[in-house]
Amino acid sequence: MDTLVILVVIALVSILMVGIAERLDVAWPALMVVIAAGTGLVPAWRDVHVEPDLILPLFLPPLLFATAQRTSWGLFRRRWRTLVGLALLLTTASIAVVAGTVWALVPGLTFAVAVAIGAAVSPPDPVAVEAVAAPLGIPRRLVAVLQSEGLFNDAVALVVFQTAVAAAVQQQPFGPGVLLRFGYGLVAATALGMALGAAAVWLRGRLGAVAARNAVTLVLPFAVYLAAEELQASGVVAVVVAALHIGSRQEPEQVEDRLSGAALWDVIELLVTGLAFGLIGIELGWAVREAGDQLPAMLGTGVVVGLALLGLRLAWLCGWTGVVRATGDPTAAPRTLREAVVLTWCGMRGLATLALALAIPTTLEDGGPLPGRTEMVVVASTVIAMTLLLPAFTLPLVVRGLGVDREAEREQAAEDRVAARARDAVVAHLRALPGLPELPEDRAAQVRAALAELEAMLGGPA
Structure with missing residues (x-):
């Protein structure tokens, strides 16, 4: 089937799912994943497959930009502990736990490949959080923490992933060079995001038409992401920094720009989110078919990895409540063990995890097959199903059962x-x-x- 037809069909189904999900009181992106995963039963869709190298550049920049526009530099300064404790330290700990678990469970797997899959499945997805958790009556403090964590943890995971994959393909040891690469990627991405964000502000100030000014913000995320990738910097950080810089330079009298831009980005975010989650479902179905007879064993490994991630996240966040209480910041989270449970259940993996798992090469530098590649894709798919689909359908019950929704009502x-x-x-x-x-x-x-x-x-x- 023609790719354009597929995209149009997914977009139309996304619109229908929004209405259906409202009546069923479930997250519509989760319905998209389930429906798209079943497309393998349709002969015309059985061979649908998107190149992994295109997934992140096509879908991640606009969704990151849309999410970053809802925050500010001031919020990030106040939440620096969240960025360090969750986006950096928890992501690093998750990579280590998953790498050790997979290395022990999958025979013949190199340590570098184990680290690569750990990096792929460790960061919760800000896109999934925004699409699934935000509309469900969760206190805004908790959603803000999840957004802050999700906007920067991909930067950590991507650097580790790229370094580990290079070591695996070249059959070299995975060493401490990842720290240097991370430092360079962070600094270069920040500088690039500030520079291109400033250029966009300058250009918008010289355009008379509101539509043209909004078009600048539509093109900017892709330009920033691709430029950062060319410089081998973090495209995720560069896009977020550019969005924050533009938001900080908006004048109070630019009401028309903000209102029309918000309406434009609401539509874009809905359609791109639908396409992204539809793609997740299609690729999950493809991974299951690729596994063949080895599927039960691979699923078992994936379940163990998913449980390890949930257990680590719960323990980490329960301990983090003490840090939050010590700061005395009323806007921080989690402040209670109930909030820690909700934040754990909202640690959803999605688009970035799928794209990274599919981007693991199939061959080594010498042309031989890369050991464990199929297992890693199935493990990542299992983690996505456990951390995305299960919470998406049960999160309303968890929030109401723990009484967290009452806190959201008081805040509202x-x-x-x-x-x-x-x-x-x-x-x-x-x-x-x-x-x-x-x-x-x-x-x-x-x-x-x-x-x-x-x-x-x-x-x-x-």
Whole structure:
């Protein structure tokens, strides 16, 4: 079947799944994965397969950019402990645990390949968190922690993965050079993201049409990601830094840009998320068919790895509650063991894990087969199913059962009060302005748009 037809069909199914999932009270991306995984039963779709090298550049940049636009430099500065403790240390610990587990369970596997699969399955996916966890009534503090973790843990995993794969293919030891590569990738990506973000701000300031200014932000994520990859830096970090820089340079009077841009990115995010999760389902089905008779043993290894990841994450987050309490930061999480359980259950693996697992080469540098490659793809697919599909269908029950949804309701009520006070203050100020009995229509439209944006950010009716 033609690739374009496949993409159009997946996009249309995504739109339908949004409506169906609302009625079933489940996450629509999870339904997309299940439906797409069954496409192997359709003869015309049986051989559908996307090149691994295209998965991350096509889907990850716009989704990362959309997620990063909902945060800011100030939030990251306040959450530096989360970035260090979860995005760096927990991801590193997860890689080590998975590598040791897989190396012990799969005969003939080299340590470098074990590290590569550990890097592939270790980072929770910010795209999955945003699509599955955010709409389910989880306190915003918890969602913010998951977003902060997910935006940067891919950078750690990608550097380790690329170094481990190079060592495996060249049949060389996996050494400490990963630290140098990580340091270079982080510094170079930050500089590149700042530079291209500044260039985008400069260009947007010289474009008169709102559509053209929004088009800059649509092209920018792909340009930044590809440029970073050419420099062998972290494309993930570069895209996030560029998005944060653009967000920090928006002027308060650019209301029309923000509203039209938000509407544009809502549509883009929905369609790209649907395509990405549809692709995950298709590739999961393909991995199962590739395993053949060895599937039960490979699934067993995948289940053990998935349980090890969940156990490590739960233990880490339960211990992290002590760090959060010691800081006294009311916006940090997890503050309780109940929140630690929810954050553990939200550690979903998705697009990045699939793309990295499929990107493991099939042959060594000398042309021989790479040992354990099929097993690694099935293990990654099993981890995705365990950490994405199972939480997606059970997360509402977990949140309600632990009473975490009541905390979200209290937070929303507090935000509603803040929004109401802000609106009242704006109206009172406008009425008190001397010599201005009524605003011109263009100014009135700007005020209405600003109030609408305030509602969208903080909630509560006008």
